[in-house]
Amino acid sequence: MDLSFLEQLLGASAEEEEGYRNIWVVAIAWEPHLRPCDLQVIGKARNLADSLGAYVNVLLVGDNASEDLARELIAYGADAAFWGAGYPTGRSLRDFFEKHKPEILLFADAAGGRKMAPRLAQRLKCALVTHAADLSINAEERSLVVAAPIYHGAAYRVVECKANPQIATIQAGIFPTPEYDSWRSGDVEEVELVWKPQPPLTPVEPPEYYIPLQKADIIIAGGRGLRGSGWQLIEELAAALARRLPHKAIALAGSRGAYDEGWIGPQQMVDLTGHTVAPALYVAVGIRGTFQHFGATEKARCIVAINHNPDAPIFKHADYGIVGEVEEVIPALIEVLDS
Amino acid sequence: MRIVVCIKQIFDPETIKISRSQQAIDERGARKIMNPPDRWALDAALRFKEADPSIEVIALSLGEPEVEDVLREALALGCDRAILLSDAAIVKARTAGLAQIIAAAIKRLRNVQLVMTGHMALDTGSGTLGPRLAIELGDWPVLLSVDQLRLEHGHVTGLQYADEKYYDSSYPLPAVATVLQTPEHPRYPHGAEIINAYRVRNVEIWSSLALGVDPTALPAPTTGRQLRLPPARQMGFIVEGSPQEAAQTLVAMLRARRVI
Numbered sequence: 001m002d003l004s005f006l007e008q009l010l011g012a013s014a015e016e017e018e019g020y021r022n023i024w025v026v027a028i029a030w031e032p033h034l035r036p037c038d039l040q041v042i043g044k045a046r047n048l049a050d051s052l053g054a055y056v057n058v059l060l061v062g063d064n065a066s067e068d069l070a071r072e073l074i075a076y077g078a079d080a081a082f083w084g085a086g087y088p089t090g091r092s093l094r095d096f097f098e099k100h101k102p103e104i105l106l107f108a109d110a111a112g113g114r115k116m117a118p119r120l121a122q123r124l125k126c127a128l129v130t131h132a133a134d135l136s137i138n139a140e141e142r143s144l145v146v147a148a149p150i151y152h153g154a155a156y157r158v159v160e161c162k163a164n165p166q167i168a169t170i171q172a173g174i175f176p177t178p179e180y181d182s183w184r185s186g187d188v189e190e191v192e193l194v195w196k197p198q199p200p201l202t203p204v205e206p207p208e209y210y211i212p213l214q215k216a217d218i219i220i221a222g223g224r225g226l227r228g229s230g231w232q233l234i235e236e237l238a239a240a241l242a243r244r245l246p247h248k249a250i251a252l253a254g255s256r257g258a259y260d261e262g263w264i265g266p267q268q269m270v271d272l273t274g275h276t277v278a279p280a281l282y283v284a285v286g287i288r289g290t291f292q293h294f295g296a297t298e299k300a301r302c303i304v305a306i307n308h309n310p311d312a313p314i315f316k317h318a319d320y321g322i323v324g325e326v327e328e329v330i331p332a333l334i335e336v337l338d339s
Numbered sequence: 340m341r342i343v344v345c346i347k348q349i350f351d352p353e354t355i356k357i358s359r360s361q362q363a364i365d366e367r368g369a370r371k372i373m374n375p376p377d378r379w380a381l382d383a384a385l386r387f388k389e390a391d392p393s394i395e396v397i398a399l400s401l402g403e404p405e406v407e408d409v410l411r412e413a414l415a416l417g418c419d420r421a422i423l424l425s426d427a428a429i430v431k432a433r434t435a436g437l438a439q440i441i442a443a444a445i446k447r448l449r450n451v452q453l454v455m456t457g458h459m460a461l462d463t464g465s466g467t468l469g470p471r472l473a474i475e476l477g478d479w480p481v482l483l484s485v486d487q488l489r490l491e492h493g494h495v496t497g498l499q500y501a502d503e504k505y506y507d508s509s510y511p512l513p514a515v516a517t518v519l520q521t522p523e524h525p526r527y528p529h530g531a532e533i534i535n536a537y538r539v540r541n542v543e544i545w546s547s548l549a550l551g552v553d554p555t556a557l558p559a560p561t562t563g564r565q566l567r568l569p570p571a572r573q574m575g576f577i578v579e580g581s582p583q584e585a586a587q588t589l590v591a592m593l594r595a596r597r598v599i
Contacts (some may be wrong), residue, residue: 090474090478091478110501111501112501114466114483114484115470115481115483117467118465118466118467118469118470118471119470119471119473119474119481121435121467121471122435122438122470122471122474122475123474125435125557126435126560127433127434127435127560127561128434128465128467129465129561130465130466130467131465131466145564147567148465150364150462150463151352151355151364151461151462151463154352154355154357154364154568155357155364155566155567155568156566156567156568157463157563157566157567158563158564158565158566158567159561159562159563159564160561160562160564161560161561162560162561162562163560203504203505203506204498204505204506204507218598218599241599244599245599266486266500266519266520267500273375273461273520280598281593281598281599290353291357292352301598302593302596302598303575304589304593305575310577315575315577316575317575318575319575319576320575320576320577320578320589320592320593321575321576321577321578322577322578322582322585322586322589323577324582324585325582328582329582329585329586331582332582332583332585332586333586333589333590335583335586336583336586336587336590337590
């Protein structure tokens with residue numbers, strides 16, 4: 001009699017016999033609080049673990065890692081939290097994961113994970129899928145199926161991991177931040193890793209006009225179509241919106257074209273090679289529209305396009321469009337907003 | 340001292356076509372170019388060479404023989420040497436194996452103090468080559484996604500953007516640096532230099548056998564399944580009328596949707 005289905009029900013698969021089990025997440029506490037991107041990864045790991053019948057274990061490192069933060073990780077969905085204050089050396093991190101043998105290992109695609117994940121993957125000589133935008137489990141093989149953008153989001157390549165540990169970094173802002181549930185319980189343990197001195201980082205002044213685009217409610221973005229006084233016009237439009245909506249964070253940004261012209265810095269470039277944004281309102285002025293730009297603005301709740309060219313691809317992507325010269329449309333908009 | 344710049348040849352993302360009906364990317368007729376972030380890395384390396392002529396800049400790439408074109412371009416821009424790692428095994432290698440073979444080539448070059456590359460390849464790149472190389476080179480430090488790169492007192496320093504803050508990050512050489520694109524335009528080669536690069540200059544071709552590495556020894560750890568295209572967005576609503584009328588209608592509509 002074939003009892004393999006029963007074994008599967010009991011969770012005895014080939015991988016488990018080898019000892020690879022559970023989903024691990026590496027979270028980082030540079031500041032004395034948890035980062036939303038790490039929590040989002042834990043939320044997703046929780047989903048995956050429930051469909052695998054596995055536990056979610058989190059390793060929390062960084063200067064400000066503490067037992068209290070580790071307890072918070074439990075409340076956000078982890079089954080066990082391991083913490084240590086400091087930056088582990090690559091070797092000790094490898095030894096840690098060789099000992100614990102994660103079936104799946106996840107990082108946030110943010111500072112820390114971006115460097116740690118590929119270095120760890122190379123030490124373990126295993127695969128790594130970066131910038132994951134979607135994850136699921138192939139239950140038969142117990143393998144991770146990951147969708148990651150190629151050509152900057154023009155398409156997503158779906159790959160299936162074949163060997164344990166299956167490592168991925170997950171884009172921030174794709175999955176919701178899980179609910180805080182203070183009734184959850186789990187083990188919290190301090191770990192002994194080999195720590196290295198803090199990386200030599202000196203904070204410097206951010207460039208002028210800087211509001212992090214990810215935090216903006218409204219983004220006014222300009223493109224190559226803004227010749228001459230055009231840039232000044234969109235600054236005035238941003239000012240008019242700020243007068244009308246004093247409680248909203250309004251940021252100025254630009255397309256790849258505006259960046260190439262030298263009108264904005266790299267921190268203001270909305271493009272898949274720059275920043276991906278998700279504001280409530282995105283106003284694209286004089287931007288023709290490339291798919292790199294569309295990819296970066298996909299999550300905006302409402303997109304308004306203003307362009308003189310009725311055939312500009314941006315109109316196919318926008319919720320509302322105005323065809324007209326920027327020099328006429330923007331002053332009219334400012335007037336309406338101020339009235 | 341030597342600086343190695345790793346360059347990838349990619350399909351120009353602006354010339355590929357996306358076929359929604361076939362759910363595929365059509366690369367026929369697409370132009371092949373030097374990966375733009377790699378061009379910025381090369382540019383930064385050549386600036387170092389200008390400041391200190393004792394620095395030797397070596398361009399390195401990997402893949403089919405046609406990749407030679409980007410290396411000739413690098414020579415035309417002012418690189419001292421260009422090396423192409425190419426044979427049947429290398430073409431089949433995957434990320435972990437690629438890092439091994441590139442590291443083997445860099446080790447053979449000797450006296451390499453800095454390895455530079457773009458922060459990611461704009462086609463199917465994962466942005467992991469830099470950190471992976473650093474491990475294979477013997478745990479070198481990595482400056483990840485930096486701009487305004489500087490070389491001073493045996494350290495490499497760059498401006499790093501992490502978690503919404505800017506940092507000046509500095510590591511002692513030897514190190515790996517992956518470079519962001521910055522507003523300064525990188526240089527493009529002079530026509531005569533391009534002709535020279537094809538007529539007079541030489542691209543060295545190294546094989547994995549000569550380097551004593553089998554890049555296919557590591558098993559392929561992932562398999563590709565399919566391509567998924569993002570859903571097409573609904574066609575928008577064009578607000579008609581004179582600029583004044585259009586502005587009034589637009590503001591009314593945005594207010595109705597409660598976005599302003």
